[in-house]
Amino acid sequence: MKRNFVQLAVAGIGLWSALVGAAVAKYPDKPLHMVVPYSAGGGVDNITRVVAKGLGTRVQQPVVVDNRPGASANIGANLVAKAAPDGYTMLVGATFLAFNRATTKNLPYDAATDLIPVARLGKAPFVLVVPATLPVKNVAELVAYMKVNPKTASYGAVGAGAPTNLIFPKNTGTKPIQVLYKGGATAMPDLIAGRxxxxxxxxxxxxxxxxxxxxxxLAVTGTSRFYALPDVPTMKEAGVADLESTGWWGVFLPAHTPAPIVDKLSDELQLVMKQPDVIESLHKMGIESAPLPAAKFKPFFQKELKSYDDVARQFHLVVN
Incomplete structure (x- = not known):
């Protein structure tokens, strides 16, 4: 009986391996979906549309961009975390995955265990911007303005726990009002209008x-000036410490997606991000193509998770 059980188990493993091998050999043989957990027109959406076009050309399948905004990007992220682990539903994630996990109680998914890092796509600094009509020319003048107008000074945020939005007021001694948005694009009209x-x-x-x-x-994050805004100082140059982190974008799949599919998609995305037209398109947007394969993106993401956990502890953050 024991021998028969072992034989059946071995046969089952062999059959499963054969099925996975067949699936990988055909993958992808139907449309892929790239879930963007923000509204159209924002940073995550912008890079996704360039990458989706390039990926579709490489794999000869339609790549559908699926915008699922809401709940500080958690609706879209949870959708992918709960999707079938077959490689056809992927999340275009960014720093929000790390700070949501660090600052939000009772999330329906865990970015550390329910999502697999597949490939980093690009990176870019964060930029401190003000309406052109605001009478300030530099960070020092902005800080002075907010201290004179403490009841009306405000800032737009996509995600309540973003470290840049927490560190800037703390390190400048200001207390602006936070206004949350579902995506950066939805905040722009209010910012431009001076609200x-x-x-x-x-x-x-x-x-x-x-x-x-x-x-x-007025300023950019990072350790050096931004190629697209060479005359704009870094936060450190402008007198604000501890704002050297930059933004990044990457692709994730649901946990338990077979490793061969993860590797195949990772390889395809590495090639997409090295295409001259993709590099040029992103460069015009202010994004540097910065691909990392799954093997290197995973430790990078784990480091990001720890970094945001550290910030959450420092600021005693709990969103809900």
Whole structure:
């Protein structure tokens, strides 16, 4: 009986391996879905549409961009975490995965265990921007303005626990009012109109508005100046410490997706991110193509999770 059980188990494993092998050999043989957990027009959406086009060309299958905004990006992230682990539903994630996990109680998914890091796509600094009509020309003047107007100074945020939005007021001695939005694009009309005092947002979302003169850039995060805004100082140069982190974007799949599918998708995305037209398109948006394969993206993501956990403890953050 024991021998028969072992033989059946071995046969079952062999059959499963054969089925997985067949699935990988055909993958992908139907449309892929890239879930964007924000509204259209924001930083995550912008890079996704460029990557989706390139990926579709490579794999010869339609790649559908599926915007699922809401709950600080948790609706879209949870949708992917609960999706079938077959490689056809992927999440385009960013720093929100780390700070949501660190600051939000009772999430229906765990970014550390329910999602598999597949490939990093790109990176860019965050940019501190103000309405062009606001009478400030630099960070020092913005800080002075907010201290004179403590009851009306406000900022737009996508995710209540974003470290940049917490560290900036703390390290400048200001207390602006936080206004939450489902995506950066939905906040821009209020910022341009002056209903918000400032935002610290990814470069790809604000760069076109800075170039058009609707917004004024005061500083960028990171350790060096941003190629697209060479005359704009870093936060450190502007006198604000501890704001050197930058934004990034990456693709994730549901946990338990077979490793061969993860590796195959990772390989395809590495090639997409090295295509000259993709690099050029992202460069114009203010995004640097910065691909990492699954083997390197995983430790990078784990480091991000720890970093945001540290910030959450430092600021005693719990959103709900």
């Amino acid at each position: 918000l005092t400032f935002m610290i947002q990814t470069a790809s979302e604000v760069l076109p508005l800075v170039r058009s003169g609707k917004l004024h850039a």
